[in-house]
Amino acid sequence: MNAAAALLAASRRIDRFDAEVLLAHLVGTDRMTLLTGPSRDIDEAGYEALVARREKGEPVAYITGWREFWSLELAVTPDVLIPRPDSETLIEAAQRVRGDHAPATILDLGTGSGALLLAALSIWPRARGLGVDRSFAALVVAAGNAARLGLSDRAVFSESDWGQAVDGRFDLILSNPPYVETGAELATDVRDHEPAAALFAGADGLDAYRMLIPQLPNLLNPGGAAIIEIGATQAEAVADLARAEGFRILLRRDLAGHDRCLVLTR
Ligand code: GLN
Numbered sequence: 730m731n732a733a734a735a736l737l738a739a740s741r742r743i744d745r746f747d748a749e750v751l752l753a754h755l756v757g758t759d760r761m762t763l764l765t766g767p768s769r770d771i772d773e774a775g776y777e778a779l780v781a782r783r784e785k786g787e788p789v790a791y792i793t794g795w796r797e798f799w800s801l802e803l804a805v806t807p808d809v810l811i812p813r814p815d816s817e818t819l820i821e822a823a824q825r826v827r828g829d830h831a832p833a834t835i836l837d838l839g840t841g842s843g844a845l846l847l848a849a850l851s852i853w854p855r856a857r858g859l860g861v862d863r864s865f866a867a868l869v870v871a872a873g874n875a876a877r878l879g880l881s882d883r884a885v886f887s888e889s890d891w892g893q894a895v896d897g898r899f900d901l902i903l904s905n906p907p908y909v910e911t912g913a914e915l916a917t918d919v920r921d922h923e924p925a926a927a928l929f930a931g932a933d934g935l936d937a938y939r940m941l942i943p944q945l946p947n948l949l950n951p952g953g954a955a956i957i958e959i960g961a962t963q964a965e966a967v968a969d970l971a972r973a974e975g976f977r978i979l980l981r982r983d984l985a986g987h988d989r990c991l992v993l994t995r
Contacts, residue, residue, distance in 0.1 A: 808870055833856055860885070906930065907936075
């Protein structure tokens, strides 16, 4: 079977874009080259195996092992949440709030794949960063990403439950904590494959904020900002927690117009 025939056959069972990404992965090229390059012969059994995994709901990023975030190619495994384009809102907010003042030190609380920290380090070439996570398996993924991106000399990863094991203060704090209500209905791809610890945060989805927001005043340098991802309906509730710690609050929306993060300053 050639590439075009393989795509047609798979597209009746899975999304066409997913089929293209999986086929490109199988033949070791990118989607554009696959679609515009010369026709190739396909390992049919190998392709069938990938399509069958996707058909059963496994996310494409876990099948290929890669996901792009902020134009960085990141390795992902089921130990880490797959970075979402929505979370790029936090990076844009960080650029806005810092303006010409590059942060010297950056902390990422619950770093997962390292996406937020590594994106920030790619923007500010003299900044240094610490990414913490409670999951050691996630830290291994994040450290691997830092190494592949040539950012290892400026990024440190260590085990910590939110800020508990973190010393010192930072100019910029980023966090995409779990914020889904336990028991909420999620797409089965997400629910059955992504790490529950990175998604669920108690009956109202606010448990992680209750832990980490009170830690922020002791982790932030004067003049610094903390940028925290929120669920689309959580702005009020999370803002209340932040106000109780004396923060000023700015809300930012994602490209879809949903409330996506709070920028906290003092
Ligand atoms: N936005 C994620 C979702 O698609 C949730 C991420 C999180 O809880 N931090 O469900």
